[in-house]
Amino acid sequence: MCTLEKRGHVYVLTLTGSGEHRLNPTLLTSIRSHLARIRSDTASDPNRPAALVTAAEGKFFSNGFDLAWAYSASTSAADRRRMTELHRRLVADLVSLPMPTVAAVTGHASAAGVILALSHDYLLMRADRGFLYMSEMDIGLKISMVDYFDKVLCAKIRDAGTRRDVLLRAAKMMAREGVRRGLVDRAVEGGVERVVEEAVKLAEEMAMRGWNGEVYKKVRLATMPEVWKVIGEEEGEVAQSKL
Amino acid sequence: MCTLEKRGRIFVLTLTGDGEHRLDADLISSLRSALATVRSSPSSSAKGGGGAALVTVAEGRFFSNGFDLAWANAAGSFSAARARLGSLVTLFAPVVADFFSLPMPTIAAVTGHAAAAGLLLALSHDYVLMRGDRGVLYMSELNLGLTFPPYFMAVMREKITYPRALRDVALRASKIAAKEAKERGIVDRVCGGAAETVEEAMRLGEELAAKNWDGGVYASIRMSTFPEICRAVGLVEESDEQKQNKVVSKL
Numbered sequence: 428m429c430t431l432e433k434r435g436h437v438y439v440l441t442l443t444g445s446g447e448h449r450l451n452p453t454l455l456t457s458i459r460s461h462l463a464r465i466r467s468d469t470a471s472d473p474n475r476p477a478a479l480v481t482a483a484e485g486k487f488f489s490n491g492f493d494l495a496w497a498y499s500a501s502t503s504a505a506d507r508r509r510m511t512e513l514h515r516r517l518v519a520d521l522v523s524l525p526m527p528t529v530a531a532v533t534g535h536a537s538a539a540g541v542i543l544a545l546s547h548d549y550l551l552m553r554a555d556r557g558f559l560y561m562s563e564m565d566i567g568l569k570i571s572m573v574d575y576f577d578k579v580l581c582a583k584i585r586d587a588g589t590r591r592d593v594l595l596r597a598a599k600m601m602a603r604e605g606v607r608r609g610l611v612d613r614a615v616e617g618g619v620e621r622v623v624e625e626a627v628k629l630a631e632e633m634a635m636r637g638w639n640g641e642v643y644k645k646v647r648l649a650t651m652p653e654v655w656k657v658i659g660e661e662e663g664e665v666a667q668s669k670l
Numbered sequence: 671m672c673t674l675e676k677r678g679r680i681f682v683l684t685l686t687g688d689g690e691h692r693l694d695a696d697l698i699s700s701l702r703s704a705l706a707t708v709r710s711s712p713s714s715s716a717k718g719g720g721g722a723a724l725v726t727v728a729e730g731r732f733f734s735n736g737f738d739l740a741w742a743n744a745a746g747s748f749s750a751a752r753a754r755l756g757s758l759v760t761l762f763a764p765v766v767a768d769f770f771s772l773p774m775p776t777i778a779a780v781t782g783h784a785a786a787a788g789l790l791l792a793l794s795h796d797y798v799l800m801r802g803d804r805g806v807l808y809m810s811e812l813n814l815g816l817t818f819p820p821y822f823m824a825v826m827r828e829k830i831t832y833p834r835a836l837r838d839v840a841l842r843a844s845k846i847a848a849k850e851a852k853e854r855g856i857v858d859r860v861c862g863g864a865a866e867t868v869e870e871a872m873r874l875g876e877e878l879a880a881k882n883w884d885g886g887v888y889a890s891i892r893m894s895t896f897p898e899i900c901r902a903v904g905l906v907e908e909s910d911e912q913k914q915n916k917v918v919s920k921l
Contacts, residue, residue: 585831649823
């Protein structure tokens with residue numbers, strides 16, 4: 428599922444195992460509870476150095492929602508809505524986390540997995556393997572974009588051509604292209620461990636800048652008001668999806 | 671403080687002296703009256719007078735290092751200091767409004783460091799030229815434990831559009847030199863030293879003034895381009911009818 432460890436001042440959240448790390452309610456809840464732990468850990472002292480790295484084992488960072496589960500006979504529409512709602516709340520947790528966040532995209536990221544990665548302040552990606560891919564167009568209309576997906580994409584991708592390629596062309600973007608087009612901060616040579624190492628190093632650097640966590644969070648939210656408007660609500664089914 | 675002169679078609683606004691050109695109540699008031707003079711001058715009117723442009727330059731090592739925090743902190747208590755800083759934030763918003771509604775093209779010749787409100791001053795211009803040999807752009811707020819006033823955020827969001835550039839400026843408190851600033855879309859041009867920067871800014875000013883654009887139309891288009899900023903600093907958007915009138919009067 429996922430584990431949480433501490434390296435120096437950096438919390439490292441790892442999606443474990445060699446699978447696709449499909450985001451179903453179980454995994455989403457697990458990730459959220461780790462983030463809640465981090466939040467309660469740091470609540471008493473917002474000036475204490477801290478940062479988050481989210482990483483994954485194996486060939487995939489996350490291949491998106493668990494569609495096999497979502498469309499199995501035993502899954503209801505309400506279950507599907509719960510899954511997207513949990514994902515929405517996870518994005519809200521991440522963008523309101525009172526510390527710098529780094530996504531170590533160690534493998535393929537698709538759809539909801541791309542949104543997960545983009546919900547971090549910094550994005551490091553493995554150079555030679557793995558791509559970012561909004562798969563919705565390719566898999567047809569069974570799934571369409573969840574409401575806040577496009578808010579996150581629009582906040583993080585301002586270039587019109589790149590938006591078109593990512594959303595309307597279902598482009599598969601590898602690390603170096605991601606860097607060129609402004610989605611990725613750094614393409615890291617080497618394997619999964621190297622990417623995580625670099626991510627932890629960057630996170631530690633950010634943690635040691637001495638920023639107040641609450642101020643940091645407020646500044647981050649101010650850079651993406653449209654996103655927060657849509658996902659910031661506590662209650663209710665804000666995530667309108669066609670699942 | 672600051673001086674205003676006219677060289678040909680160019681209004682030149684100079685932040686004078688060797689200091690940090692800290693934005694205190696006096697300098698802010700001085701800027702406002704200079705901009706009022708520019709606005710009311712016949713050549714900037716929409717009555718078909720010749721085109722004009724405004725170039726802002728600074729003497730010394732700094733363009734502007736932001737609000738006068740020393741004055742704010744001398745208030746005696748934490749809350750009094752906050753109140754003083756708040757007053758400067760409030761006083762400065764109309765300066766930003768003046769720039770965004772100025773009826774002529776504006777060019778900032780960033781001849782030295784521009785930090786916090788000083789960077790905001792630069793970003794309030796249509797064109798930003800920066801010396802390449804020295805000086806950085808820097809939003810210090812995160813390092814000082816301060817959040818941004820909403821109109822600061824609006825200017826940054828609408829003027830620094832690459833998400834990772836905005837992240838680095840606001841959320842990383844990066845100090846960015848000219849070359850990187852150009853790559854990240856924050857400045858238009860990297861010049862040589864201070865003198866070259868001013869020269870190029872003047873030349874660009876001349877080029878733009880020679881287009882003889884109607885100042886009222888220019889301001890109106892600029893405000894439509896940055897609706898969020900205008901809303902944040904209290905610039906009322908024109909009605910469609912007012913915009914129509916500007917079109918009709920030219921036809």
